Amino acid sequence: MAMEPNLTQKPLSLRLLSLVSPTQTGIAPFIAAFMLLAVIGLTVFSPWIATHDPLAMDPLMRLKPPSDEYLLGTDGFGRDLFSRMILGGRISLLIGCAAAVTALGLGVLIGLVAGYFRIADAIIMRMMDALMAMPSILIAIALVALNGPSIGSVIAAITIPEVPRVVRLVRSVVLTAREEPYVEAAVALGSSTPKILFQHLLPNTMAPMIVQGTYIVASAILTEALLSFLGAGISTEIPTWGNIMAEGRQYFRINPGIILWPGLLLTICVLSINLIGDAARDALDPRMKKREG
Amino acid sequence: MLRNRDLTDAPEVLRIRDLVVELTGNTTAPPVLKGISFDIRRGETVCLVGESGSGKSVTSLATMGLLPKGALSVRSGQILLDGQDLLACSARQMKQKRAKNLAMIFQEPMTALNPVMKVGAQIVEVLDLHTDLSASEKRAKVIDIMEQVHLPDVARIFDSYPHQLSGGQRQRIMIAMALILEPALLIADEPTTALDVTTQKQILALIAELQARHGTAVLFITHDMGVVAEIADRVCVMRHGEILETGPIRQVLEAPHHGYTQALLGAVPSLVPRAARVLAEKPPILIAKALGKTYRSGSVFGKKTEIRASHDVNFDLSPGRTLGIVGESGSGKTTVARSIMRLIEPTAGQILLDGDDIAHLSTAAMKPQRRKLQVVFQDPFRSLNPRWTIARSLTEGPLNYGVPYDKAIAEAKRLLRIVSLPEDALKRYPHQFSGGQRQRIAIARAVMLEPEVLVADEAVSALDVSVQAQVLDLLAELQRQTGIAIIFITHDLRVAAQICDEVLVMKRGEVVEQGPAAQVLHDPQHDYTRALIHAAPGRFWDFAARTPLSA
Numbered sequence: 001m002a003m004e005p006n007l008t009q010k011p012l013s014l015r016l017l018s019l020v021s022p023t024q025t026g027i028a029p030f031i032a033a034f035m036l037l038a039v040i041g042l043t044v045f046s047p048w049i050a051t052h053d054p055l056a057m058d059p060l061m062r063l064k065p066p067s068d069e070y071l072l073g074t075d076g077f078g079r080d081l082f083s084r085m086i087l088g089g090r091i092s093l094l095i096g097c098a099a100a101v102t103a104l105g106l107g108v109l110i111g112l113v114a115g116y117f118r119i120a121d122a123i124i125m126r127m128m129d130a131l132m133a134m135p136s137i138l139i140a141i142a143l144v145a146l147n148g149p150s151i152g153s154v155i156a157a158i159t160i161p162e163v164p165r166v167v168r169l170v171r172s173v174v175l176t177a178r179e180e181p182y183v184e185a186a187v188a189l190g191s192s193t194p195k196i197l198f199q200h201l202l203p204n205t206m207a208p209m210i211v212q213g214t215y216i217v218a219s220a221i222l223t224e225a226l227l228s229f230l231g232a233g234i235s236t237e238i239p240t241w242g243n244i245m246a247e248g249r250q251y252f253r254i255n256p257g258i259i260l261w262p263g264l265l266l267t268i269c270v271l272s273i274n275l276i277g278d279a280a281r282d283a284l285d286p287r288m289k290k291r292e293g
Numbered sequence: 294m295l296r297n298r299d300l301t302d303a304p305e306v307l308r309i310r311d312l313v314v315e316l317t318g319n320t321t322a323p324p325v326l327k328g329i330s331f332d333i334r335r336g337e338t339v340c341l342v343g344e345s346g347s348g349k350s351v352t353s354l355a356t357m358g359l360l361p362k363g364a365l366s367v368r369s370g371q372i373l374l375d376g377q378d379l380l381a382c383s384a385r386q387m388k389q390k391r392a393k394n395l396a397m398i399f400q401e402p403m404t405a406l407n408p409v410m411k412v413g414a415q416i417v418e419v420l421d422l423h424t425d426l427s428a429s430e431k432r433a434k435v436i437d438i439m440e441q442v443h444l445p446d447v448a449r450i451f452d453s454y455p456h457q458l459s460g461g462q463r464q465r466i467m468i469a470m471a472l473i474l475e476p477a478l479l480i481a482d483e484p485t486t487a488l489d490v491t492t493q494k495q496i497l498a499l500i501a502e503l504q505a506r507h508g509t510a511v512l513f514i515t516h517d518m519g520v521v522a523e524i525a526d527r528v529c530v531m532r533h534g535e536i537l538e539t540g541p542i543r544q545v546l547e548a549p550h551h552g553y554t555q556a557l558l559g560a561v562p563s564l565v566p567r568a569a570r571v572l573a574e575k576p577p578i579l580i581a582k583a584l585g586k587t588y589r590s591g592s593v594f595g596k597k598t599e600i601r602a603s604h605d606v607n608f609d610l611s612p613g614r615t616l617g618i619v620g621e622s623g624s625g626k627t628t629v630a631r632s633i634m635r636l637i638e639p640t641a642g643q644i645l646l647d648g649d650d651i652a653h654l655s656t657a658a659m660k661p662q663r664r665k666l667q668v669v670f671q672d673p674f675r676s677l678n679p680r681w682t683i684a685r686s687l688t689e690g691p692l693n694y695g696v697p698y699d700k701a702i703a704e705a706k707r708l709l710r711i712v713s714l715p716e717d718a719l720k721r722y723p724h725q726f727s728g729g730q731r732q733r734i735a736i737a738r739a740v741m742l743e744p745e746v747l748v749a750d751e752a753v754s755a756l757d758v759s760v761q762a763q764v765l766d767l768l769a770e771l772q773r774q775t776g777i778a779i780i781f782i783t784h785d786l787r788v789a790a791q792i793c794d795e796v797l798v799m800k801r802g803e804v805v806e807q808g809p810a811a812q813v814l815h816d817p818q819h820d821y822t823r824a825l826i827h828a829a830p831g832r833f834w835d836f837a838a839r840t841p842l843s844a
Contacts, residue, residue: 180675181670181671181672181675181676182675182676182677182678182679182686184634184636184668184670185668185670185676185735185738185739186678186689187636187663188634188636188663188666188667188668189663189667189689189690189693189738189742190660190663190664190690190693190694190742191689191690191693192693193656195693200678203680
């Protein structure tokens with residue numbers, strides 16, 4: 001046969017390296033990465049960048065349009081919108097990343113067990129099906145209602161509905177990988193079950209997990225905004241993109257900037273993360289790229 | 294017997310001249326085909342023989358006008374079909390010509406057929422595209438060609454889906470589809486490689502029969518010298534995109550003049566079993582007693598079904614000996630291997646390893662036994678963890694048993710020398726090695742633990758014949774040095790004849806015949822063994838000695 005089956009896989013690190021070359025990926029992920037870094041920079045250094053105390057109210061300066069003093073104007077309590085927005089981004093991004101890390105961590109552990117042990121599989125997957133059957137926003141609202149609005153309960157509320165999706169993905173990868181001869185060879189070489197799970201099977205799940213992780217970050221930021229917008233999120237004293245927009249709802253006709261600017265930042269952030277996720281997927285799974293043409 | 298037909302008066306169907314195929318847009322890399330020329334006459338079968346990467350398949354794809362776009366393209370040369378240059382044809386003209394003037398069958402009939410369409414309808418589709426017959430005429434024509442390819446119960450198969458048919462039946466459907474418009478040229482790309490030997494024999498006979506009836510010219514691509522001896526009128530031996538030698542089959546087999554052809558023929562294992570080795574008086578290391586594995590399925594309320602994958606297997610194996618387990622797909626030979634390795638738990642019988650019954654040991658109790666039993670798998674591309682360096686793969690076993698890392702690495706270096714790989718291979722990853730090299734690494738990994746028994750599950754089936762010979766030599770050398778006992782699972786009687794002391798023939802989960810290799814292969818008692826031996830392609834010819842075998 002002239003064409004060898006393409007079962008040769010380079011290690012993950014080598015495949016990720018191809019992300020850094022613009023000829024391989026096009027320019028979009030680079031613009032996305034630049035925008036994302038800019039947003040992260042703004043939020044991380046917000047205490048130094050902020051022009052005002054984001055919590056200080058000034059009843060005389062309510063709902064002012066953008067000016068030299070107030071870059072993006074003020075909200076209904078006379079607080080500086082720009083300062084609130086970049087501080088709010090901190091919480092939003094923190095929640096996004098924390099939710100992604102916890103969801104991936106839990107999901108990978110449960111998924112490995114479900115994929116490798118047949119008996120555990122039946123039980124775990126039925127539990128996951130049950131979780132998936134519940135609308136995630138309802139779970140979140142219920143959790144926040146039970147524990148009160150805090151960053152911790154918002155992260156938990158966003159994480160729990162994401163876990164079953166990660167579990168399903170990891171399980172499907174493990175189910176195919178465990179049949180690979182090199183895994184059977186490891187059994188024959190006397191490797192212990194944890195060693196097989198974490199050293200042979202876990203690395204197989206890394207590529208899809210990196211991609212899935214970016215999507216979870218994006219959707220967690222959105223869900224947090226939605227929860228805050230609905231009033232089920234973090235208490236309104238701490239600004240997040242979601243509750244800034246929620247407060248801006250009633251002043252929309254007087255100062256639309258209160259919804260527009262945090263919304264724009266949120267859009268840029270989510271879009272950039274998704275673009276980077278797509279690029280990572282293409283770099284890690286070249287078949288996908290070919291299919292899209 | 295070798296074909297010996299005089300076709301010099303027959304008109305030429307295909308004439309290829311100085312065909313050069315290159316990687317698209319890469320003029321500096323050496324071309325994939327370096328100017329090959331050959332021709333095929335009406336009613337003639339020309340075999341393209343060569344190992345992986347020799348350019349056989351590229352030749353056939355170029356002829357069909359099916360080179361992968363953006364990857365390979367024709368730089369120069371001519372492909373004349375009945376005098377017309379195919380390279381000058383537009384894509385539209387080529388589409389007309391395919392099926393009508395030239396047709397192709399592939400290695401894997403399951404992937405070449407549409408799984409969601411009934412096979413009858415798929416053949417009718419060919420007629421829809423190229424003829425304007427009425428529906429009933431089409432059906433009659435399809436039924437006729439299906440009868441010509443000797444499909445049983447044609448009316449039922451016409452309305453079957455591909456997954457409802459056996460591999461041989463699917464390949465017959467492909468042949469029917471290829472030949473229904475009576476093309477002048479049939480290209481067959483390894484059409485029997487995925488089939489069992491008995492099915493292969495039938496398909497080869499079918500192609501020859503249809504060729505005689507329709508006068509089709511056949512371009513047959515294969516890596517199997519046995520198949521070549523069965524069907525070729527002429528042979529072209531290819532390597533690295535060049536035709537090294539071409540000539541009538543008898544001339545190539547009897548007096549090959551190119552060194553590569555001689556080496557290729559010399560590497561074909563002989564069907565004559567090797568001389569029996571003296572039985573050393575050693576107690577058996579591994580004994581299987583009434584070993585069986587039955588798969589039970591069915592829900593709590595549903596009907597229970599039982600599949601007997603293997604049943605009542607008995608053998609004993611002494612150190613330094615090789616036991617061959619031979620059978621076709623579905624015979625249960627791999628189930629036996631996996632039971633012995635305890636990758637699955639047998640449902641009946643005993644496995645005595647060095648006196649201990651390991652048939653039902655728990656994972657923990659099995660661990661000390663595992664180092665006595667090691668395995669080499671068929672597919673060298675999947676048997677090494679692609680993310681691990683060779684050093685890590687080789688030392689995995691010893692580290693599991695508490696051997697210090699320095700000692701394990703020293704042993705790995707020693708074994709790499711034995712399997713003829715450089716020491717710096719340790720730092721590299723599996724994708725940097727060829728299939729044969731990886732299989733040697735897999736063997737080195739298996740013997741790192743100094744096992745008593747090595748199970749080789751089709752360990753050379755995925756390899757080219759010359760590489761296969763090297764790996765078999767390596768196994769024999771290791772056995773001579775270490776006195777390891779080998780269980781060799783194979784479907785290839787030639788390989789079994791060359792390395793096994795004893796042979797066990799399996800069919801549908803049962804052992805049908807068992808005994809010393811020389812006796813079983815030379816004087817088979819069971820009908821099935823006889824059928825298997827009879828179906829081995831090229832069994833009348835001794836390739837290494839270049840003479841016919843006396844029966």
